[in-house]
Amino acid sequence: MELDPSKLEASERYRLLIGGIVPRPIAVVGSCDAQGANRNLAPFSFFNGLGSTPMSLLFCPANDDHGQEKDTLRNCKPRAEGGCGEFTVSVAAEPIIRQVVAAGADLPYGEDEFQRVGLNAAPSTRVSPPRVAESPLTFECVTRQVFRLNPGVAGGGNIVVGEVVWIHAADGVLDERGRINPAALAAVGRMGGLGYCRTTDRFELPWGLGAL
Numbered sequence: 001m002e003l004d005p006s007k008l009e010a011s012e013r014y015r016l017l018i019g020g021i022v023p024r025p026i027a028v029v030g031s032c033d034a035q036g037a038n039r040n041l042a043p044f045s046f047f048n049g050l051g052s053t054p055m056s057l058l059f060c061p062a063n064d065d066h067g068q069e070k071d072t073l074r075n076c077k078p079r080a081e082g083g084c085g086e087f088t089v090s091v092a093a094e095p096i097i098r099q100v101v102a103a104g105a106d107l108p109y110g111e112d113e114f115q116r117v118g119l120n121a122a123p124s125t126r127v128s129p130p131r132v133a134e135s136p137l138t139f140e141c142v143t144r145q146v147f148r149l150n151p152g153v154a155g156g157g158n159i160v161v162g163e164v165v166w167i168h169a170a171d172g173v174l175d176e177r178g179r180i181n182p183a184a185l186a187a188v189g190r191m192g193g194l195g196y197c198r199t200t201d202r203f204e205l206p207w208g209l210g211a212l
């Protein structure tokens with residue numbers, strides 16, 4: 001079957017993206033407004049690492065159904081654009097996955113998802129927005145840039161690029177050589193629809209042609 005995205009409904013394009021690009025890591029993004037108030041928590045699975053020098057990552061809060069910025073983008077965009085210019089990314093781990101998914105509920109701006117879903121907001125070290133205390137790993141980030149692909153249009157994508165300025169790892173997550181123990185992290189991935197996956201089924205391969 002061949003598909004031309006320009007002939008599909010937006011909902012069909014969305015379904016192909018979230019069903020075909022799997023599994024996706026889930027960023028649990030903590031943010032607040034420029035005054036340090038109106039704290040917010042939401043999950044984003046259009047998320048990945050970007051580079052190690054400087055240490056950077058990205059996530060993608062699409063425009064909402066009215067073409068408006070989601071609360072997270074409104075909060076974490078650069079100060080010059082009216083945001084606080086900072087955010088935290090906590091890993092969505094298995095013990096907190098229900099609360100993480102619940103934080104994706106569309107609550108009015110200013111309603112605190114930390115409180116609403118029962119996750120504790122721990123103070124961050126280098127940035128104003130809090131982080132998820134229960135998460136095994138959090139990256140504190142300064143917003144470097146926001147790319148807007150289709151401003152004002154529902155479903156238009158935005159890329160938030162953040163530089164990692166501090167890292168919190170719970171005891172047992174890093175080994176003595178600074179490597180992350182995936183069993184201790186217990187990250188959950190997002191599949192299509194309402195699907196999620198665990199990271200318990202792992203295997204190793206040698207680098208390059210040795211993998212054949």
Ligand SMILES: Cc1cc2nc3c(=O)[nH]c(=O)nc-3n(C[C@H](O)[C@H](O)[C@H](O)COP(=O)(O)O)c2cc1C
Pocket residue numbers: 026040041042043044045046047060061062063070071072073100101102103104105106107190
């Ligand atoms: C597991 C999960 C992953 C999600 N990933 C994204 C995403 O990558 N981009 C996006 O715009 N919305 C995503 N959502 C939906 C947002 O979390 C939802 O729109 C939320 O209300 C946004 O919150 P905010 O308005 O407080 O920023 C996801 C929801 C869930 C449950």
